[in-house]
Amino acid sequence: MKAGYSPNLEGDLIRLLSILDFSRNRLEQIPPQKGAILVLKQLHFMVNAIISVADQHITAKVVSRDANSALKKIIEFYAIYRSLLPDSPSLHLMALFHKEELAFQGEVYQDLFCRCVNLFQDIVQSYFSLFTQRFESSLKARDWVEVAAGFLVELKQTTRTMQATAIA
Amino acid sequence: MLQAPASDLLRQGIAAARAxxxxxxxxxxxDATNAEPTNENAWLWYAGMAETPFEAMACLEHVLSINPNNERAKSGLKSARLNAGVAAAKANDRGLARELLLRTAEEDPNNETVWLWLSGVTDDPYEAVSYLHRVLELNPNNERAKTGLEFYQGRIRQLEEHQAAWSCPVCLSKASEPETQCHCCKSILDISQHEMALNNAEVDKERVRVGLARLQASLASRDDYATHYYIGMAFLNLGKIDDALGHFYDARRHNPDDEGFIAQVNAIQEKWTALPPAVPEVAPVPADVANTPDKPTRKDPQFVMIVDDSPTIRKLVSMTLSRVGYQMIEAGDGHEALERMQTEGIPDLILLDIGMPGMDGFTLCKILRNDPQTAKIPIVILTGKDGLFNKIRGKMAGSNLYLTKPFQPEELVQIVQKNCGVPATVGV
Known part of the structure; x- marks a missing residue:
């Protein structure tokens, strides 16, 4: 058995992908005029979901160059998210009484937003590839790879539409 | 003299590779291969560290020139050739990619990736479709192949629309001019040839059944003369005269002035049935949309159908349930679900999404509940819509349970096991 391999990995990935696909559908339903803040929050939620699975299966023992690079992308994503939504409350209850606004407008916003979406796409791809490496064998990873590849294609279409809307 | 430095170099290289x-x-x-050009191991390691797949191929070919029976080199060369083909395809060198991939396909015909890439580097859509069919033969759930197939079939349709002026209403195959007997499904389409239709031995029943299901499903949105007429003709070709007559009566109701058609219907009735000769004033109720003939029924109690427009959810549910021993049937919308039931039999449980293009989940649920053959199947709605209104609509449409996305795999398995029974192969 591969070192650090967890028998729960496949179940956790199914749960994660179910959450991500559900969130992707919600992203598609966000109306363009209300877009940016809701989109950013949804992306933030999806990244958090990925991190919670990564915490369980990509431990300090298996950190590699790929894992470090994925981690850097997450840090950059959070940095951009915080710069776009600096006052975003971390608690849901607080969010009810808080009117959020984007810190930037115009071209700066567009650049940051598109970078944020690109980073999100990279994060998903990097972590999917890291999760794939955690499988006991490539044969066991086959189903996961297939479903993840299909999801990435759909996600790319969704993010492309979001970026086009943001630029328009 | 050369042995010692080559082996040292090789040892150091292996250490560096492992680090x-x-x-x-x-x-x-x-350096090791330069020092000892006949050292197979050095060439194999060099291939493993090669910068490009082309370099790896050259190294592995060298190994095989030294020892043609080296199995590692043989298998490595297959994957290196595939990688080289993929790299050439990405670099838009379609000729080279095609050559390399075709050679890989000859050596490893069960590798779906090769066929998938081959479909991408060919200019002929018919050829691409044949490659994609090959992928789906190897793995019927390959989503990329399905998407590619839809794309190339669309291109073929576009091409054929330029050439063809007529399509068979039953199987949708194209022809340059209208046919009284379809060249593809072989069904007779002219009511004046009803005797030939009823004794049609060469008809492709499978195609006709699929076409019939599509026509019946389209009745919900297009209840007209032509639809009833062709449903009737499809039934005639399948030898179901009573069902055919039912639809001919409906067609007559839509077009009461067509005396030629009415005469033909009367002739069929007189000749082939024991019913009274006159056409009844009130037409019989048409067969239900889902109630088609010869619907296969399964004896095995472990078939689950997932109907969802998201391929990711379909695959996730399939993965979850096939791990505990269920056989899965996937469908992307209500129409496809009905077609799959025609061809693959009635499942023991249906997981159904609500919001789908074409026929939505509520409509499909109602159709299934109105069909005596499917009325008892447990239907679990699996949707992202969690409002009370939708739950009530689901209940009214006849669903047994309402699950919301994102789903928990354990919960889904429990629900399926509770409603459909535990398969004999659990734990395998």
Whole structure:
């Protein structure tokens, strides 16, 4: 058995992908005029979901160059998210009484937003590839790879539409 | 004299490769192969560290020139050739990609990736479709192949629309001019030839049944003369005269002035049935949309159908349930679900999404509940819509349970096991 391999990995990935696909559908339903803040929050939620699975299966023992690079992308994503939504409350209850606004407008916003979406796409791809490496064998990873590849294609279409809307 | 430095270089190269220093390892392996060009191991390691798949191929070919029976080199060459083909395809060198991929396909015909890439580097959509069919033969759930197939079939349709002026209403195959007997499904389409239709031995029943299901499903949105007429003709070709007459009566109701058609219907009735000769004033109720003939029924109690427009959810549910021994049938919308039931039989449980293009989940649920053959199947709605209104609509449509996305795999398995029974192969 591969070192650090967890028998729960496949179940956790199914749960994660179910959450991500559900969130992707919600992203598609966000109306363009209300877009940016809701989109950013949804992306933030999806990244958090990925991190919670990564915490369980990509431990300090298996950190590699790929894992470090994925981690850097997450840090950059959070940095951009915080710069776009600096006052975003971390608690849901607080969010009810808080009117959020984007810190930037115009071209700066567009650049940051598109970078944020690109980073999100990279994060998903990097972590999917890291999760794939955690499988006991490539044969066991086959189903996961297939479903993840299909999801990435759909996600790319969704993010492309979001970026086009943001630029328009 | 050369043996010692070559083996040292090889040892150092292996150490560098294991430490992850590919650049240093590559230089050491190159030196080792220069020092001892007949050392198979050095060439194999060099291939493993090669910068490009083309370089790896050259190294592995060298190994095989030294020892044609080296199995590692043989298998490595297959994957290196595939990688080289993929790299050439990405670099838009379609000729080279095609040549390499075709050679890989000859050596490894069960590798779906090769066929998938081959479909991408060919200019002929018919050829691409044949490659994609090959992928789906190897793995019927390959979503990329399905998407590719839809794309190329669309291109073929576009091409044929330029050439063809007529399509068979039953199987949708194209022809340059209208046919009284379809060249593809062989069904007779002219009511004046009803005797031939009823004794049609060469008809492709499978195609006709699929076409019939599509026509019946389209009745919900297009209840007209032509639809009833062709449903009737499809039934005639399948030898179901009573069902055919039912639809001919409906067609007559839509077009009461067509005396030629009415005469033909009367002739069929007089000749082939024991019913009274006159056409009844009130037409019989048409067969239900889902109630088609010869619907296969399964004896095995472990078939689950997932109907969802999201391929990701379909695959996730399939993965979850097939792990505990269920056989899965996937469908992307209500129409496809009905077609799959025609061809593959009635499942023991249906997981159904609500919001789908074409026929939505509520409509499909109602259709299934109105059909005596499917009325008792447990239907679990699996949707992202969690409002009370939708739950009530689901209940009214006849669903047994309402689950919301994102789903929990354990919960889904429990629900399926509770409603459909535990398969005999659990734990395998």
């Amino acid at each position: 992850g220093d590919r650049a240093k390892a590559r230089i050491l392996f190159r």
